[in-house]
Amino acid sequence: MKPNERAPTPEIVTEHGLSAAEYDLILDLMGRAPNLLELGIFSVMWSEHCSYKSSKKWLKTLPTEGPRVIHGPGENAGVIDIGDGLAAVFKMESHNHPSFIEPYQGAATGVGGILRDVFTMGARPVANLNALRFGDPAHPKTRHLLAGVVAGIGGYGNCVGVPTVGGEVNFDPGYDGNILVNAMTVGIAPKDRIFTSEASGVGNPIVYVGSKTGRDGIHGATMASAEFDEETDEKRPTVQVGDPFTEKLLIEACLELMATDAIVAIQDMGAAGLTCSTFEMASKGGLGVELDLDRVPCREEGMTPYEMMLSESQERMVMVLQPGKETLARAVFEKWDLDFAVIGRLTDTGRMVLKLNGEVVGDLPIDPLAEASPEYDRPWAATPKPADVTPESLAPPEDTAQALLRLLGAPDLCSKRWVWEQYDHMVMADTVGRPGGDAALVRIHGSERALAITTDCTPRYCQASPRAGGAQAVAEAWRNLTAVGAQPLAVTDNLNFGNPERPEIMGQLVGCVEGIAEACRALDFPVVSGNVSLYNETNGKGIPPTPVIGAVGLVDDISRATDLAFKAAGEAIILVGETRGHLGASIYLREVVGRREGAPPPVDLAIERRNGDLVRGLIRDGRVSACHDLSDGGVALALAEMALAGRLGAAIEAPQAKNGAGNGAAAPPIHAWLFGEDQGRYLVTAREAEPVLEAARQAGVAAARIGVTGGDVLTLPGGRPISLGEIEAAHESWLPAYMNG
Amino acid sequence: MKAAVIVFPGSNCDRDVQVALGQSMRALRGKGEPAMVWHKEADFEKVDLIVLPGGFAYGDYLRCGAMAAHSPAMREVVRRAKKGVPVLGICNGFQVLTETGLLPGAFLPNASLKFVCRDVHIRVETSQSLFTSRYETGQRLRIPVAHHDGNYVADEDELDRLEERGQIAFRYCGKNGETDAEANPNGAARNIAGVFNEEKTVLGMMPHPERLADPALSGSDGRPLFDGLVEALS
Amino acid sequence: MKARVHVTLKPGILDPQGKAIQNALASLGFAGVEGVRQGKVIELDLAESDPARARESLTAMCEKLLANTVIENYAIELDGQGAP
């Protein structure tokens, strides 16, 4: 063996993103200098992306267990029991850097990657979501990036035939140089047929299936962990191109083979392709692997072992088969016109041995490498507490109606129809609740039950107070599921932050994770999967902390679910939850007053839960006809959305006292009541108000009747009536106009 | 009645149409389920109706439907269609039908150049066909479209001939049935959403009736199309 | 040998992609673009080395698959044989 013709120079080591200390550790583990191939493998295995070295310590603090959890974090995706012998399998993943470089392909391959994480586990993907963050609309790149990302997500998801049913789109100058593209997939599998990556059976064949390996994105995984600088435009690393058609074939072929008993373990090739996937399988099974790299299907001639091991070509999987099942498996993949190659076998050596033409070209220890994977306790500094902004300190708007119209058309709050109409959100014919509501509802095929799915995060809250913002993201997701009548079950998270080597950024991460952990605990809402994206930073300026929460809930009977549209004239509109008129860090403060300051609204998790449980019960009992949770823009914005969805107006009365709290406190100023973003609140409609108010009293929940539906105008206290036409124009026109600009 | 759904690599509405048609078969005839036929099978059993489903056959690479049109199963479909076996092509299936020449015309990318997925209104141009017998002529339906290349083109003479012979099955229309540019989601010539062959035994349509054939999915205007077929063909 | 097949929309057919490019160029400030049409080029590596036979087989490929002759024209270009 000649593993060591050329010891890597310090420059090469640095180029691989490894610190001097990390390189010393490599020398220790290997007992010699690594060759370039081995160095490459270490570098991807220990990259932030694959090793979570900065965040691991904190991720461990998240609650990950619950009666429904079948597989928590650590697998390709989280798995929860949804009854009837079925499991929901889901995860969210970022493709931020690649999407900034090439928005169409970056976003498309992001969707492809997360789909593979889900069907690898044996689930048929049934829904995609996407949480997107772009820079200032006025920034010269924003329009192009948004157009490309949306086209890429649609181009991939539409072709594979998985409906894209929800997501979010925000804009902030803080993302000018670092957009966020977080994609989530939800799948459904028979509960007793979940596949994992844990290899077993010495001698079992290792099989490669899918597309051929090209020189795509070599070192993409390390790139994703390195800060951008002005030169990135120059470097132009090879971009990975997605092939959704091949992905569709791969889904069908894998699910077909999974219906047999041929597969021992299976793993998609994601970041760091063949390296990460085979390593992980062997490491989980406590085994070794031997690969014959000559057998790897290659797209181009003369590919080196380094390229084969580190390529990030898309639409590829690795499997360990039961002995003797190669012929069966090959037939399935050939039926679907996919490459199939036995590329190696499991060994009991605990080592990864790579051969080319029968010669050993790399030989690394598996467990020690995985165990020695660095874990940092990076220094962190807590985000200073922001000063409160009291409602009284803000003058009321000159024109309430104008303020509402302004919010309705604000980039963050306007209708995202332009986006979701480019996504096939109805394929599979089970989309019961389409985009535009609080949570998407996807019927479990062949049943009357449905999964409710949402993604949420309010970065301006997280920036003001990471802990409150983290908790709020979870609470809002939980509330969105509740608002359609679903029982919230579990979450996945995508933690997007700047450079963790800076204590203030690390402080944001720590704070957000604490908030998420606290809220998930209080709401019995375990985290079953997730992803961390760090170094979202350009020229020393990090993105706003953006811990996106993707959440899944269950509706037992779709005829008992609801949506936000006003249903009939003359119905009472009831505000559930207490309104103090919190305007700190609100969208009103930012868009109408023009100030970005203050503390975010406090999240009282006990109240959140109590209010939500009440509302869910009311929906299930058929006692309310529509429901919408309150978030950005408060009561006023929610009313406008409900009116628009139902094509029905409403007349709202001025609040009497602090809404239904019954403690005699004075009502907040009208503008604070209308636009305040206090948490734990919902608007519901009902033919009769009293039974709903009575139920609220029984449950100890603040609730008050605030108006009645009807007509074709929305009248807010202290404002002129606003026609539905005006509301629609304000809400629907900003995004298409901007994109046509 | 027996029906077959041809499954191409990349088809993705095959199950959806199987469910919708199967539902009508069971409701009206108490039994039945369309068979799935893999595109490589040229000798599938004799059926009363062949369905070409929506999706992205062969990724829609090169041109939508171009590669699918040459699959072994399609050669057989063309042969049977020429003998009068009814064929329904939805969305990608419509594109495949034009590529085989069973239906006239061709498709270009939507005028917006964007994929469009939303409910549209279409006007039933004639109830005189086995596909539309359960609708009234002039009836307005709400049915979703989901495509990137739905911009139907044919030369003017061809379009005139289609009109004269009553081969236009559906047109995109507005709330009051008006077939203007505003109601047209993709730029299709003369707002055409669906066409028949001359004998009206082959129908291609861009909208997806199978996606709104179930009241739980916020509408069922697509259902009569399947009911009508089951009624006419069994 | 290497070959290129150029597929273009027939003259009377409206070209949405060309039109969109033309509009986009105008809004980017490029004046004087009076018309834009977009076509496809398909580059093929052929085992065949005889130009006549290559051209014959390419014609068959075009008629059968590469072009939709209802709306598209095609032109075949063989390496070393000049542009179409």
Added chain:
Amino acid sequence: MKARVHVTLKPGILDPQGKAIQNALASLGFAGVEGVRQGKVIELDLAESDPARARESLTAMCEKLLANTVIENYAIELDGQGAP
């Protein structure tokens, strides 16, 4: 003057369309097709009549809009000025 811009994927970038066309040709019985890549041609009518200025402006159009230079190469051909 008339101009043509040829846009092709950079070498090494996966071309799923080309791959699919190659497979389709094979299954249609066309033997000996060893590689297929698909590109675009954009034909433009320009008011400009000076070749140098036309080329300059076309280069700017390519960089800004016509080609995605992260993954595509382009070549400009001006009428009467020979193929790229």
